[in-house]
Amino acid sequence: GENVEQHPSTLSVQEGDSAVIKCTYSDSASNYFPWYKQELGKGPQLIIDIRSNVGEKKDQRIAVTLNKTAKHFSLHITETQPEDSAVYFCAASTPIYTNAGKSTFGDGTTLTVKP
Amino acid sequence: DTGVSQDPRHKITKRGQNVTFRCDPISEHNRLYWYRQTLGQGPEFLTYFQNEAQLEKSRLLSDRFSAERPKGSFSTLEIQRTEQGDSAMYLCASSTGTVNQPQHFGDGTRLSIL
Numbered sequence: 001g002e003n004v005e006q007h008p009s010t011l012s013v014q015e016g017d018s019a020v021i022k023c024t025y026s027d028s029a030s031n032y033f034p035w036y037k038q039e040l041g042k043g044p045q046l047i048i049d050i051r052s053n054v055g056e057k058k059d060q061r062i063a064v065t066l067n068k069t070a071k072h073f074s075l076h077i078t079e080t081q082p083e084d085s086a087v088y089f090c091a092a093s094t095p096i097y098t099n100a101g102k103s104t105f106g107d108g109t110t111l112t113v114k115p
Numbered sequence: 116d117t118g119v120s121q122d123p124r125h126k127i128t129k130r131g132q133n134v135t136f137r138c139d140p141i142s143e144h145n146r147l148y149w150y151r152q153t154l155g156q157g158p159e160f161l162t163y164f165q166n167e168a169q170l171e172k173s174r175l176l177s178d179r180f181s182a183e184r185p186k187g188s189f190s191t192l193e194i195q196r197t198e199q200g201d202s203a204m205y206l207c208a209s210s211t212g213t214v215n216q217p218q219h220f221g222d223g224t225r226l227s228i229l
Contacts, residue, residue: 006157032215043119043206043220044158051215089157093215102148102171103218105157 002027004092006106013080014114021109023090024072030092033066033073034103038087047088048075080113087111117141119221121207127227128197135193136224140209147190148218149182150206151175158206158220164190165212194226202228 003026013019025033031052036044050057050064050073057064061080066073077084087110091103120139128134140147145166150158161180162172166187176182179198184190194201204225208218 004157034217036220041222043121043208043222045220046217049217091157102160102163103158104160107155107157 002030002092002094002104004090004104004106006090006109008109009107010110010112012112012114015080015082017080019075019077019080019084019111019113021075021088021090021111022072023074023092023106024070025092025104026071027092027094027104028068028071030094030104032093033064034091034093035064035075036089036091036105038089038108044089077111080111082113082115085111085113119207119209119219121205121221121224123224124222125225125227127229129229130197130199132197133193133195134197134226135191136205136207136226138190138192138207138209138221139188140190140207141219143211144209144219145187145212146210146218147184148208148210149190149192150208152204152206152223153202161192197226197228199228202226 006023034049037047038044061078063076087108090106093103122137148163149161152158164184179195182192204223206223208220210218
């Protein structure tokens with residue numbers, strides 16, 4: 001089955017700095033890569049996603065890059081703010097018609113943005 | 116769009132008791148997923164439904180676990196004869212049936228076994 005590794009497990013940055021979280025996956029059939037933000041006591045909330053036919057996607061301060069050959073993808077947050085502090089999860093999803101479209105998650109990165 | 120709703124938010128029970136959780140997905144979503152999340156880990160897939168059909172179950176889902184989705188609307192997850200190791204957050208997510216659409220998560224049910 002799919003295996004997703006996420007690094008680092010904790011990340012502390014100063015407000016205004018950039019934060020980068022990296023993930024690798026094992027199943028070359030995975031074709032959809034969402035990123036989620038989870039705050040205490042809440043469920044994961046989708047913040048950005050990327051499909052396998054795209055190498056990069058940006059949404060305001062958040063960007064995701066995908067290298068299918070190397071099987072890794074990264075989340076970049078620029079101009080970090082204290083409200084960006086949360087746990088971030090990457091996930092890799094297999095094609096919906098062959099394997100349910102289920103997501104395999106990394107173990108999360110706890111991001112702390114210091115004011 | 117009222118989002119995915121889960122009930123109860125918290126459940127405390129004694130070992131050996133049965134518990135049932137409910138998930139109400141986003142109304143037009145025909146796919147529904149259950150995940151389990153323990154402290155410091157990402158969510159782990161348990162099972163999924165397309166409409167009322169349960170199409171896949173993880174090996175994590177022992178025979179003490181059962182899930183249903185009658186009429187393809189809300190879903191229930193029941194755990195019989197609970198054990199200490201069942202303590203976790205149980206998350207429900209839903210999505211449309213089209214290719215590569217995001218899963219929308221509820222806020223989960225936190226289960227604590229005494």
